[in-house]
Amino acid sequence: WVEIKRMQRDMDNIFNNTLRLEGTGNSQELASSPSNARDLRSWRPQVDITESGDHYVIHAELPGVKKEDVSIDFHGNNITISGQRSYEKKHETEMYHHTERSFGKFTRSIPIPKGTNPADIKASYDNGVLEITAPKPKDQVPQKITISEKSESN
Numbered sequence: 001w002v003e004i005k006r007m008q009r010d011m012d013n014i015f016n017n018t019l020r021l022e023g024t025g026n027s028q029e030l031a032s033s034p035s036n037a038r039d040l041r042s043w044r045p046q047v048d049i050t051e052s053g054d055h056y057v058i059h060a061e062l063p064g065v066k067k068e069d070v071s072i073d074f075h076g077n078n079i080t081i082s083g084q085r086s087y088e089k090k091h092e093t094e095m096y097h098h099t100e101r102s103f104g105k106f107t108r109s110i111p112i113p114k115g116t117n118p119a120d121i122k123a124s125y126d127n128g129v130l131e132i133t134a135p136k137p138k139d140q141v142p143q144k145i146t147i148s149e150k151s152e153s154n
Contacts, residue, residue, distance in 0.1 A: 043085065043106050053142060058110055058132040067125045072132065074118040079132060082107040113137055 046061045060081055062070060070083035084105045115137030123132045 043104060045081070045106055045108060047081075047108055047110065049110065051136075055133055055135045056112060058130075058134070060108065060130040060132075061128065062125075062130055063128040065128065070125065070130060072121075072123055072130075074121060077114050077116070078109045078111050079121070079134065080107060080109045081130065081132075115139065 048059045050057045050059075058079065058081075062083070062085070065083055065085045069086070070081065073080045073082070082105070085103050112134050113136065116134055117137075121132065121134045123130065125131075
């Protein structure tokens with residue numbers, strides 16, 4: 001794990017140096033606008049997928065994204081979440097010294113089992129968290145099997 005952490009740190013340093021060196025050779029590009037960082041960084045919302053007895057639940061973190069900027073599609077046993085987080089510049093005189101937040105379009109596709117009825121998939125959005133509930137296909141819902149006593153016929 002130490003080697004992986006070192007490699008991740010090195011890649012972060014390369015990325016940060018690339019941002020500083022692009023264009024004028026300093027961080028002036030980032031100081032005026034986060035657009036360069038936006039172009040070089042892609043944003044993928046964090047997703048949790050859980051399973052209960054008869055359904056799957058997908059939670060996607062979408063901070064700063066309006067509900068009307070999110071769409072959910074079902075195609076070929078995949079639920080695809082897509083949308084856009086817009087950059088809002090508040091003041092013309094803002095000078096960015098550092099930015100880590102990403103803006104722009106995003107998409108996430110999550111495979112779900114064959115036989116899922118798209119009409120039964122429900123979605124809600126609250127405080128920047130999208131929740132999608134998809135019922136399991138009938139053949140994947142756990143069934144109870146009763147255990148009988150073994151008869152002694154010897």
